[in-house]
Amino acid sequence: MNRQALPQFESIEAIRHGFDALGYICSDRIATTVFLAFQLGKPVLVEGPPGVGKTELAKTASALLSLPLIRLQCYEGLDEAKALYEWKYGKQLLYTQILKEKLGDLLQGADDLAAAVERLHAFGDIFYSEAFLEPRPLLTAMQQEEGAILLIDEIDKADYEFESLLLEVLSDFQVSIPEIGTVRARSRPMVFLTSNNTREISDALKRRCLHLYIPFPSLELEERIVQSRVPGIDDALRRQLVAFVHSLRELDLRKTPAISETIDWARSLLLLHADALDAQLVRDSLGTLLKFEQDIEAAQAELGSLLDISAGRH
Amino acid sequence: MQASLITFIRILRSHDVRVSPAETLDAVAALQLLGYADRDRLRTGLTASLAKTSREQHIVETCFDRYFGQRDADFSGKDDNDDADDTDSAGSAAAGPESPPQDSGAADDGERELLESAAETHDSVRELLQSALMQGLMNNERAQLSAALRRAGSASGVADIQMFTQKGLYVRSILQAMGEEQLRSAVIDLERDEHPALDSIRRYRDILRSQVRDYVDGQYLLHAEGRNSQFMDDILSKTRLSHIERHYMDRVQRLVEKMARRLASRHSSRRRPVRRGQLDMRKTLRAGVPTDGILFRTHWRRRRRDKAQVLALCDVSGSVAAYAKFLLIFLYSLQDILPRMRSFAFSHHLGEISELFETHPVERAVELANWQYGGATDYGGSLRDFARLALNDINRQTSVIILGDARNNRGDPELEIMQSLYQRSKQVIWLNPESRQAWGTGDSEMLRYLSACHFAAECNSLRQLERVIDQLLRSTR
Structure with a gap:
């Protein structure tokens, strides 16, 4: 893609406004990093706790640029056949059968074996050509004429070896296929990698990326996010519920509620036609925020003081 | 400006952030794109291109503020x-707005x-x-x-x-x-x-x-x-553990953890496919294409489970008290890394402390282990205890590490147990804090135990410890 010609990404402000318009409220840090990644043509490694909008960032970028989003979900045992490319074996087998029948016709008139082989050579490697190639996400992303957004999700879940496979793709935007040669990206895709930090990513991979850490948002930012995502909610209730979630995050919980949970909770409160938080309401709907029984118990024990704090913050 | 960026990167390196030349180029490119007008933005951009973890992000930001944030000195003498x-x-200070110029000092x-x-x-x-x-x-x-x-x-x-x-x-x-x-x-x-x-x-x-x-x-x-602080770490990792003063304990503990982390990332468990296992249909079919679909060459797929196990025994008796504390901290960190590791402590008797390590924070765990198992050394008795507890679990994939000075107070060394460890296990490693010359002198049984070890080394500084463990992990993989 031509990096200068896209007005959506020409400045940090443009990115922020574009993201805002699509309902992704981002901090200055996020906008600056996306801008740099775009201008420098480097991948971004996005880290942070689950549910702060890492995957959403790539989706929004794809919507803003109207480029296709190509997603590669990583998991243990992911290999190049699933990430990069694969040969169409069935088709190859079928063609072999057809070829066998045609072989007699083709070789008619060849005087001896040497001539027959010579004639066969003229056909080249038909079975290992692009026609038999099944592109997987990484190769697909590089074949897009207009460029693409490539999202490599949860890279920490993939094996260590898979990271090495990514090195060539991410630094040179090319793939080596032994039977064909090197396939270069038609236009450089913009790459987002996300990680939940379940294991350390290798230095070699990190070095090729810009690093972006998305923490839990500040109070004001989260209020704006809820406002943009759940527009129907009352101002006072929104302030109160965001403050409540913030004080919940200070407790020692197994799974801290993230932005996505705040949004879910705001939606469910809207459905329940609530206009203020009270103990009963929170107790009944706590399941949307906290996902472990022991967390819910811990929060219920502190419910009174948590509600006081969140009421007091505003 | 580029010159000051280079200085900035030198400062970062001295603060333990690894910055490669390629990243330096990225930072220069980011600088050109962002310009110098907006400091906060420049800070974000440099952080994104230079930091690789959230810990480094913090360091880069702090250094940025110190280095580029040197605001004009205030000569009014008022505040x-x-x-x-x-x-x-x-x-x-740098994040906050600049205070308006005061002319009260004039x-x-x-x-x-x-x-x-x-x-x-x-x-x-x-x-x-x-x-x-x-x-x-x-x-x-x-x-x-x-x-x-x-x-x-x-x-x-x-x-x-x-x-x-x-x-x-x-x-x-x-x-x-x-x-x-x-x-x-x-x-x-x-x-x-x-x-x-x-x-x-x-x-x-x-x-x-x-x-x-x-x-x-x-x-x-x-x-x-x-x-x-780099200099300090360097010195500490070369000093004999017994000579490090209490005063530096915190720093050493951090150093040990850092070392364990480094070892962990270098040796995080890897799996390799072995020769035979499940039939890999896709690969087999693919290999069969040239032979007209006849599955001439088969491909197999199975992932070998890495079953390497480490058993570590640490002497906590009075004679090695100065070392024991470090070694226990080290074992504690190591147990975090190695999935199938069991730790034992001994002096006159021996007991397993794996659970202790799992349930308590490091300082408390080390204290408890010292308190429960400290005393006068009896290698014979401790080996008997060990044989009772763990001998049946030792097989070809087990590495046994013993940390101790082998000073047995002239008791029965129970060499037979050591020999059966030697025969059953993959390797027996003895790390002795005493220098090689002292092995076998006085009541030291080291030379006799040596015959039942695959590998024995002098180990009395953090650097030696790291080297030995690195070797060990390489072979357990």
Whole structure:
């Protein structure tokens, strides 16, 4: 893609406004990093706790640029056949059968074996050509004429070896296929990698990326996010519920509620036609925020003081 | 600007952030894109291209604020205390808005008259009043004075500061370069006849001094702090563990954890496919294409489960007390890394402390292990305990590490048990804190135990420990 010609990404402000318009409220840090990644043509490694909008960032970028989003979900045992490319074996087998029948016709008139082989050579490697190639996400992303957004999700879940496979793709935007040669990206895709930090990513991979850490948002930012995502909610209730979630995050919980949970909770409160938080309401709907029984118990024990704090913050 | 970016990167490296030349180029490109106008943005951009973890992100930001955030020194002398704070916590200072220029520090008319009257009688004061420095101070021209301060600073080579004891030296040479001498001689002259202008000249002198001191403090934090702590770590990792003072325990503990982390990332468990296992249909079919679909060559897929197990025994008796604490900390960190590791502690008897390590924080766990199993050494008895607890679990994939001095108080060494460990396990490794020459002297059974070890090494500093464990992990993989 031509990096200068896209007005959506020409400045940090443009990115922020574009993201805002699509309902992704981002901090200055996020906008600056996306801008740099775009201008420098480097991948971004996005880290942070689950549910702060890492995957959403790539989706929004794809919507803003109207480029296709190509997603590669990583998991243990992911290999190049699933990430990069694969040969169409069935088709190859079928063609072999057809070829066998045609072989007699083709070789008619060849005087001896040497001539027959010579004639066969003229056909080249038909079975290992692009026609038999099944592109997987990484190769697909590089074949897009207009460029693409490539999202490599949860890279920490993939094996260590898979990271090495990514090195060539991410630094040179090319793939080596032994039977064909090197396939270069038609236009450089913009790459987002996300990680939940379940294991350390290798230095070699990190070095090729810009690093972006998305923490839990500040109070004001989260209020704006809820406002943009759940527009129907009352101002006072929104302030109160965001403050409540913030004080919940200070407790020692197994799974801290993230932005996505705040949004879910705001939606469910809207459905329940609530206009203020009270103990009963929170107790009944706590399941949307906290996902472990022991967390819910811990929060219920502190419910009174948590509600006081969140009421007091505003 | 590029030169200062290079200096900034050098500072980052000294603060333990690894920055490669490629990343330096990225930072330069980011700098060109973002420009210098918006400091916060530049800070974000440099952080994104230079930091690789959230820990490094924090370091880069702090250093950025210290390095690029050197705001103009304030010579008004009014909010002197605030300024001293700022130098210490540069992070918060740079984020906050710049305080509006105050001209309260500029000399008022009364003071001016006083000084001019003093100038009539004293030559030194007259000369002083004409100097650029004094003019700047009297009119509180911050930008001009700060520029002079920085010029004098770089002329004195303050960026090479290494030790805090050098601070005084740099302060003096910067003061001299800025022309403080005139101020001083004026003060001496005025002191002689106790002139009323004395106080205000003294005040200017003190303001200047404290500003220069603050500047040097900031430079020290920036340039020397990281280097010094690297130096310290280097020394500590080479020192014999028994000679490290209690005072440094915290630092050593951090160092040990860092070491364990490094080993962990280098040796995180990897799996390799082995020769036979499940039939890999896809690969087999693919290989069969040239042979007309006949599955001539088969491909197999199975992932070998890495079953390497490590059993570590740590002597916590009085004779090795100085080492035991470090070794236990190390075992504690190691147990976090190696999934199938069991730890044992012994002196006159032996017990498993794996669970202790899992349930308690490191300091408490080490204390408990020392308390429960400390005492006089009995290797024979401890080996018998070990055989009872774990001998049946030892197989070809087990590595046994023993940390101890092999001083058995002349008891039965139970060499047979050691030999059966030797035969059953993949490897027996003995790490002895005593130097090789001392092995076998007095009540040391080391030479006899040596016959039942695959590998024995002297191990009394963190560096040796790391080297040995690295070797061990490489072979357990």
